[in-house]
Amino acid sequence: MAQRxxxxxxxxxxxxxxxxxxxxxxxxxWAFEQLPGRIRSGHRSGRACDWWRNAEADFDRMAExxxxxxxxxxxxxxxxxxxxxxxxxxxxxxxxxxxGLRERGLEPMVTLHHFTLPLWVARQGGWENPxxxxxxxxxxxxxxxxxxxxxxxxxxxxxxxxxxxxxYLQGRHPPGVRNPVRAVxxxxxxxxxxxxxxxxxxxxxxxxRVGIAHNxxxxxxxxxxxxxxxxxxxxxxxxxxxxxxxxxHTGAWHGLLGPGQVAECxxxxxxxxxxxxxxxxxxxxxxxxHAAFGLHGPTPGAPVSDQGYGEIYPEGLVRVLREVWARYRxxxxxxxxxxxxxxxxxxxxxxxxxxxxxxxxxSDGVPVLGYYHWSLVDNFEWQDGWNLRFGLFGLDPDTQRxxxxxxxxxYARICAARGLPAEFLGGTDRExxxxxxxDF
Ligand code: FCB
Numbered sequence: 001m002a003q004r005x006x007x008x009x010x011x012x013x014x015x016x017x018x019x020x021x022x023x024x025x026x027x028x029x030w031a032f033e034q035l036p037g038r039i040r041s042g043h044r045s046g047r048a049c050d051w052w053r054n055a056e057a058d059f060d061r062m063a064e065x066x067x068x069x070x071x072x073x074x075x076x077x078x079x080x081x082x083x084x085x086x087x088x089x090x091x092x093x094x095x096x097x098x099x100g101l102r103e104r105g106l107e108p109m110v111t112l113h114h115f116t117l118p119l120w121v122a123r124q125g126g127w128e129n130p131x132x133x134x135x136x137x138x139x140x141x142x143x144x145x146x147x148x149x150x151x152x153x154x155x156x157x158x159x160x161x162x163x164x165x166x167x168y169l170q171g172r173h174p175p176g177v178r179n180p181v182r183a184v185x186x187x188x189x190x191x192x193x194x195x196x197x198x199x200x201x202x203x204x205x206x207x208x209r210v211g212i213a214h215n216x217x218x219x220x221x222x223x224x225x226x227x228x229x230x231x232x233x234x235x236x237x238x239x240x241x242x243x244x245x246x247x248x249h250t251g252a253w254h255g256l257l258g259p260g261q262v263a264e265c266x267x268x269x270x271x272x273x274x275x276x277x278x279x280x281x282x283x284x285x286x287x288x289x290h291a292a293f294g295l296h297g298p299t300p301g302a303p304v305s306d307q308g309y310g311e312i313y314p315e316g317l318v319r320v321l322r323e324v325w326a327r328y329r330x331x332x333x334x335x336x337x338x339x340x341x342x343x344x345x346x347x348x349x350x351x352x353x354x355x356x357x358x359x360x361x362x363s364d365g366v367p368v369l370g371y372y373h374w375s376l377v378d379n380f381e382w383q384d385g386w387n388l389r390f391g392l393f394g395l396d397p398d399t400q401r402x403x404x405x406x407x408x409x410x411y412a413r414i415c416a417a418r419g420l421p422a423e424f425l426g427g428t429d430r431e432x433x434x435x436x437x438x439d440f
């Protein structure tokens with residue numbers, strides 16, 4: 001029997017401005033890409049997927065797949081290239097894109113900050129500067145004024161935990177810092193900026209639904225019986241996964257440096273956006289203070305996506321959806337889920353099993369309102385450049401040629417059935433019905 005989802009369920013894909021638009025020269029990521037050794041293989045975002053010129057061709061692909069939703073971000077550095085100066089042409093272009101989505105029956109969900117900061121913000125200290133809180137709030141307010149007639153679903157900040165971990169602890173994202181004290185300062189401002197953006201959107205558009213997109217990865221001990229592994233896994237899970245959402249729920253902070261309050265954050269989640277990719281096994285490593293005493297890796301023998309990106313673990317999505325609902329009692333969107341898999345070896349089955357995980361969470365009573373696959377088309381994958389291919393469609397960034405991977409057809413079948421068609425249920429061996437699915 002086919003597995004059906006609620007009629008109003010959003011079936012979408014997700015992208016972010018810098019990864020797809022091309023030629024975003026006025027933000028911290030573009031500057032970072034120019035520094036030697038920062039991006040694998042010396043890659044750069046360049047024209048990316050050429051969306052600034054022609055996102056509409058990919059919107060047509062979404063419509064062909066039968067999607068009814070898409071999550072995208074607006075690039076702050078385009079809209080406000082210098083402090084207080086609005087670029088009207090960029091406002092018009094985003095309105096055109098949002099209208100283009102609507103005309104194709106695709107409901108937009110818009111992220112206000114997805115990793116990139118305008119250079120003028122970055123130069124004044126970025127997330128370490130308390131003024132960035134109010135600046136993001138003003139950006140949010142203006143976006144609600146410009147686009148509110150076309151957008152009801154807003155994400156304030158994408159993955160603040162990844163910004164903190166990769167930008168301020170591991171130094172792999174801008175500003176390339178490895179310093180826990182500076183990280184804590186950035187974390188507080190990221191959380192307060194979320195709250196400022198939440199309030200600003202609601203002041204303009206009281207009926208909007210505003211949430212965050214948070215990267216959640218189960219962290220399990222490498223050795224179930226090992227006390228050190230259990231301790232470090234739960235410590236890492238707390239600070240990476242839960243501390244953030246707990247603060248937004250209760251205002252209480254149990255951060256890296258002890259307890260505290262971030263009072264303005266209380267009750268600033270209309271929904272929780274879950275970005276789910278993988279889980280980690282964590283092994284206690286007392287000799288590795290730089291890794292916060294825990295080394296992360298996949299379960300030995302488990303399937304792993306391209307270049308060791310992560311274990312393929314659909315059960316983890318059920319786990320995080322259940323836990324989010326148990327803790328916060330807020331509606332949930334799966335705002336990102338996907339894997340790097342250039343050969344499309346795993347993706348068809350990955351899609352079926354992760355959509356199946358959403359179905360299980362729904363049948364447990366978790367109000368999941370949508371699923372946005374990362375991503376429609378291969379795009380610029382931050383510090384990994386063009387090495388990791390997340391697209392339902394492949395892309396040659398030099399020629400801009402695209403091709404549908406078999407999984408595009410699988411997702412189209414899921415969207416057409418508004419759930420998992422019977423032919424996709426049951427089998428768990430790698431040879432699924434998708435092997436016979438013709439390209440398009
Ligand atoms: C997430 C990011 C997104 C993309 C995917 C693969 O952490 O939000 O921009 O890079 O990973």
